[in-house]
Amino acid sequence: MNNAFVTFQKYMGTGLITVWFLVAVIFLLVWEKRRPRRILFVYVPVIVLLCFFNPLFAGLFGRMGDEATYFRVFWLLPVTAVISYSAVLSVDRLKGKRAVFFAVLCLGLIAVSGKPVYSNSLYSRAENIYHVPDSVVEICDAIEVPGREVMAAFPPEMILYVRQYSPVVCMPYGREVLMGSYDEFYTLMREKEIDLERLVPLSREKGCHYVVFGKDSLILGEPADYGWSLFYSCEGYDVWRDNAVPLIVPEGH
Amino acid sequence: MQILILAILLLAVPVSVGSLAVCADAEDTGGTAGLLFRWVSGQLILWAGLQFICVPLILAGRRFGDAVMLFSVYTAVMFLLALVSEVRRRAKKKTFPPTAVTAGGGKDRAAALLWLGAAVLLVLQLVLACVLAYEEGDDAYYVAVAAVTEKSDTMYAVLPYTGGSTGIDMRHGLAPFPVWVAYLSRLSGMRAVTVAHVALPVVLITMSYGIYYLIGRRLFVDDKRKQAFFLLLVEVLILFGGYSLYTPENFLLVRTAQGKAVLANIVLPFLLWLLLTVTEKIQADEKIHVCLWLLMASAVIAGCLCSTQGAFLLCMLLAAAGSCTALCYRKWRLLLPLLGCCILPVCMILLYYLL
Structure with missing residues (x-):
């Protein structure tokens, strides 16, 4: 009652x-x-x-x-x-x-x-016909591979949109972490200073081919030392490729 | 081309299929009201069919392609049946009676101004639905389900948030509205995210106001001025419905392409219109055509497609309205067809408990 x-x-x-x-x-x-x-x-x-x-x-x-x-x-x-x-x-x-x-x-x-x-503050001017941020569209288009799915870790502000735009981009954590569910990988991803020594093992455990950081994130450690290379860059974000996680394109694609 | 296909699927096909329901409301078959009635009825008949087709396929773990094929066949059959019934009706010269000249219509400048105001507000909302994006958390589930369904050719077998595979999500699968979004995406070639965020808001917001127009017409027969003022008030109430996150008004403008928004803003208002029609026919001691009951059953089944709780809410509404009407008019036999309308929702509720 x-x-x-x-x-x-x-x-x-x-x-x-x-x-x-x-x-x-x-x-x-x-x-x-x-x-x-x-x-x-x-x-x-x-x-x-x-x-x-x-x-x-x-x-x-x-x-x-x-x-x-x-x-x-x-x-x-x-x-x-x-x-x-x-x-x-x-x-x-x-x-x-x-x-x-x-x-x-x-x-x-x-x-x-x-x-x-x-008047709701969650409204904003649509950036494209998908009504998801341009950065999500750009990054998903860049990392998609024909004929298979890819695994990528995104910063918190992108989580809601990635799989609406591209169902072939998988994520190690989803909306549940925004609703309070604990995930160690996500906790590290949302920190301002990202410690690669702690992050990379978790990223590999989840099979992430790519990890996306905001350009304002401070990366502790040299990415190249961990087998990472800068794959793509767009306004506000860098996409790192973990070369230790194989990404084989199926034949015929 | 994509827009043309969507226009056919969302406008032309439902309007045509709606001809099957014309016998439910013989008084309102012509003009704008007739067209809106056909459009809404046709869409509800199609949604009801999708629910019948999809739920067994989802529970059996079948592929999305099977649902696309069966629903396309169902749509084609409904379309042909509607065509035949329309031809037969026209042959009998009983279609499109001239719209009555109304007391508030014609040269009524006040009515014209009110209609203009309502039209401007509608256009404003449609434009804003296209140019504004809303950060809606639940879209991460519903739109992703539609996108995954279309791409992976599975139904409720992939975790929408992350992409991992899972067992069939049967509880959500009992209200497979996102499968309809995926169907539109598959046939039009437009991404599910664009269908959900741009195409469907334009169509569904218009449809919702179309239903309120029909309700206004039912309430203020032959008085255009009152009908126009009624619609204008409805639009202002919806535009200013942001006083709480939970109102149907908020759902209509913010979460338009989610099944629960369709339940609150299309299925329930149309059911109100149907109940109003039924009670007024009882009041006038007129015979209620079986089409009206079938249309009500379609609306109820369409509500089950939109939300698992839709089954419960719709049964509750029919029970409340039906028992009141039966009691007021001492017409207990009225409860029989209403019970018939509740058979499928009750089955869905039982399934929900069992799964």
């Missing part, structure tokens, strides 16, 4: 849109006389809300999936349709300039109560 309230709070965000939704449901409960609309815009949302806060229901849902996705029950509430429908009905009850004023007020209230989706 407590978890349901926490989920509800997270889902509400600033809370005002949810308040408008509840106001709209009450408005329809009072004014909407057509039964089909009362059923879908009043009764069903009330049932969904009662279920949501019911511990038995929460337990049943928990067995179907993880608790982190319990908020999806709220998707059954037709928030957008109910608020919009109620607003149109309200405007319709007014005449002339008052109707226009109220219509503009509704639009303004929604804008003030919500938050623009595009």
Whole structure:
């Protein structure tokens, strides 16, 4: 039950849109006389809300999936349709300039109560038609080998994108390390000072043909001493080839 | 050429297949609404077929190529059936009734302004979907699954995050929406990442608003001004839906090509439209055509394709709406077709527990 309230709070965000939704449901409960609309815009949302806060229901849902996705029950509430429908009905009850004023007020209230989706700081201008950073595209194109997969270790900021762009580029660690899973290799890769003496054995153990470092990383040790050679360089990144890990191109490619 | 193929697969084919569903809503077969109805219905029928084809193949560990072949055959069969039904309908001269002249339509300048506002906001969102990239963690899974599926010719047998091989990931395989993305990529030749990040947002955002347009039309019959204002409000609510990361609005604009976003913004709103149609027909004491139930079943099965939890949520919605309607109108027989619609989702839930 407590978890349901926490989920509800997270889902509400600033809370005002949810308040408008509840106001709209009450408005329809009072004014909407057509039964089909009362059923879908009043009764069903009330049932969904009662279920949501019911511990038995929460337990049943928990067995179907993880608790982190319990908020999806709220998707059954037709928030957008109910608020919009109620607003149109309200405007319709007014005449002339008052109707226009109220219509503009509704639009303004929604804008003030919500938050623009595009204001999220995780948005950025797309660099290409793949919507992944140019550096990922360049490096993947450079290290891909016809007819086989290659293994490459990337710095943290590239992990999310590599396999979206190129499924033939494999990685020794994936998104799970960004979500807190411990990986010794990754821990070394994200350090500012990269100690090759500690990194190279792990890289070879994972069979990495390539290792990608940011140009601002400080490499401790001479790469050539470990059988590494600079394979490719692009804006911000260097790609090192570990010559001790064989990369045989299949015949016919 | 790639764009042309995608346009055929995402627009022309679903619109054609949607002819099969026209009998579900005989009042709304002409004009923009008719076209949107066909488009959405056709796509849901195709998704439902993909779910039927893909899940057994994934559980059997078959190759992606088999799914491509079978789904292409299914699409072709649906297309031909739709063509035949359209020809027969036209022969009976029952198609495309002229759109009614509406109270708020015609020379209504206010309605025209509202439509213009809605159109501008839609275009803005489509442009932003193309020119803005979002750092979305879950794409590292879903888009990678689509890319791997297309490239490796396997389904859910490769770890998407790293590329290592694994046993079949059956739980995710029960909702194989990324396989559809891979299918589009395979047939068009466009990289899965571009299909997911550029092509699908344009199509799916438009489709979602198309459904809200249909809902507006159902709510405000013959009043263009109210329909336009309704759609404008919906667009503003969606644009300002970033107040929480969990809202369907946020999912629509941020994670458009993920199955759960499609569930929240296409399947559920369309199900709302279908339930509204059913309840209004009951209210008017009209006969409910079997097509309407079949379309509802298709929507529910399409929801299972989108998300494993979709099965649970859709059953819950049908149970809540169905029991309320049956109780209000004392029409208990209504529950039978609704139960029929829930058969496959219940099977998916059981499979989820068993696997």
